[in-house]
Amino acid sequence: MENPSRRAFLGGKVPELSPWDQFLLQLHRKVQGTVHPLEAESSQALLTVAVIADLHHARQLCHAFGVKLYVLGIPYCAEDLVDPVLWVDVGQLNQLLLVDKEKNQWFMQAGVTMAQLKAAGFSQLADLPDTLNVACWLAQPQYHPYAPQQVQKSGLVHASLLMADGTVSSLGAFGTQNTKPLNTPTLRQLVPQLFQLSQSEAMQQLLRLPAWGAQYRLDALVTEPVNLAYLLLGHGGHLGVLEWVVIQQSELRVPPPLKSPPLSATLQILAQELDAAVRAAFDPDALFSY
Known part of the structure; x- marks a missing residue:
């Protein structure tokens, strides 16, 4: 078979x-994981991540080529799938370590499964599917129906989030008692917003409800102690890609589903506007969301 370079030299x-x-070719070259196109006529592919650096290469190329970046296992609505999509499977990022025995704090990468956590003593998660991983568990609101200003019961201590601009934000305790600075310019710009x-007035109304009425947990900023990692509870995969998280097992409480009267039309619109503002602040180019 004649190779393309020889054919070009001969005038072909x-x-x-x-x-x-071009996107798939460059992705193949840069990542250590595997890349599989999903359908011959579809602009969708699956990247099975081998190392965290694969996520960074994928984000850079998705941004350059206008491809959406979604985490496999997080539900997305049909409208999200209009553009070319790269699905990332983080299942091989599955390191689980006890990092503070006294406080019972555990480091877990995004692909750690509920089966691993149950085996490590997280009995609170007994009713969750064994195959569900940490990235998908944190992203889905139905698993975190905490009442307003009760997000500290999640046991979240710290999280590392790959953001749309390629920076990695360190999300953790924030306030007068926390001396750790916000670690990126993006985060320093984002937090005041x-x-x-x-x-806002919309926020004050949401805080008075028995159940949280928006998607993104802005109540994380008015809960004591303030912890930016709480923002990831139910974020739907729209704010970034989780790399890892630290959870204090002894503090984790899994709440029962909370029932709340339907939001009024006015408050529903206000909640949607709040969500849109949060999403735009994290992901202005809609890399992770439609």
Whole structure:
């Protein structure tokens, strides 16, 4: 078979690769994990991540080629699948370590499963599917129906989040008693915006309800102790890609589903506007969401 470079040298025309094929070619070259196109006629592919660096390469190429980046296992609505999509399977990022025996704090990568956590003593998670991983568990609101200003019962201590601009935000305790600085310029710009949203009238109305009425947990900023990691509870995969999280097992409480009267039309709109503002602050180019 004659190779393309020889054919071009002899004057033959080499067909140009489509942007999607260029994206896949570069992704294959850069990652250690495996890349599989999902359908011949579809601009969708699956990246099975081997190392965290694969997530960073994938984000950079998705941003450059206008491809959405979604975590496999998090539900998305059909409208999200209009653009080319790269699904990332984080299942091989499954390191689980006890990092503070006295406080019973555990480090867990995004792909750690509920089966692993149950085996480690997380009896609170007994009713959850064994195959559900930490990234998908944290992202789905139905698993975290905490009442307003009760998000500290999640036991979250710290989280590492790959953001749309490629920075990695360290999300943890925040306030006068925490001396650790916000670790990126993006985070230093983002947090004042979030605090401003948390003081809005819409927010005050949501805080008076028995169940949280928005998607993104802005009540994390008015809960004691303030911890930015709480923002990831039920975030739907829209705010970034989780790399790892630290959870204090002894503090984790899994709440029963909370029933709340339907929101009024006005408050529903206000909650949607708050969510849109949070999403735009984290992901202005809609890399992770439609």
